Amino acid sequence: MKTIKGPGLFLAQFAGDEAPFNSWDAITKWAADCGYAGVQVPSWDARLVDLAQLAASKDYAEEWAGKARENGVEVTELSTHITGQLVAVHPAYDAWVDGFAAPEVRGKPKERTEWAVDQVKKALTASRHLGIGQHVTFSGGLVWPFLYPFPQRPQGLVETAFDELARRWRPILDHAEEMGVDVCYEIHPMEDLHDGVTFEMFLERLDNHPRCNMLYDPSHYVLQCLDYLENIDIYKDRIKMFHVKDAEFNPTGRQGVYGGYQPWVDRAGRFRSLGDGQVDFGAIFSKMAANDFEGWAVVEWECCLKHPEDGAREGARFVKDHIIRVTPHAFDDFAGGATDDAANRKMLGID
16 A cells, blocks of 8 residues: 655645745745645646746756755646646637637637647646656536536437547547656536546547546535545546545525525535535545555645635645555554465365
């Protein structure tokens, strides 16, 4: 068994225009001061990283990661959540997500997709330069507007969408294979990969591509009323990354899973800071340890109530308290003896 690495912190929710969140040097010092050993980096945020440089120069990548190391944290992984989502966008969301893209491809869906594919590939190359074997992203969503429709979806609509989704991602996954990096899709609403069944539909169309893997985040499963513990057992061989994020689901006579279009604080399902929600992290960390998960436990702070800096500091302590330092031997080894085949056969009455 292996001991999970951590705690790490996903910086996407913290990067900003004010110190200490507006530069790589300052934010890594702040993360270390909060108690983190690693940081997961949003590759699209120019305040923290130059993705083109990371992909083009191993020397730059080592210098950049070295600065974080000097400040007390490792780079755990790179993220392309925002750019990955742009690999596959239904036209209904064009205007909504256009701001994620570079100015020169906004309003041009085909060029925007090509740009997004290039960005994800660059992040995979950068991961290789950094010596990191996992990368997190979103799948994008072509068929999400038809999740729960009336009238019923036309026959073959979902299959066509997933065929196209796999076609777009296969060259990226092939590049990931060349780079030696796992692509870990965060299973998430609005993405076509939003639960285990949809991940399997995608994986099947990719002929079980070895680089097609998962980021496990129990908070999204709580809000779907999905068994987040059984999910670990089912997909343990594909779970390569882990977001530690809490949530609660408190349905009423007025609202349930869909939340009645309410703001986060008024929904039945809400993200919470670690320890304030309903997720059984004791059971999750036990399963991760038993399954030999060797990646990082990375805090993703998303809470509708608590201040992010308080959530970050509390989160570091929470993860430290939950990481299981695995045992190097069985608890009853003291009562055992040396292996002796002859003695064993004698004990069993075997001539």
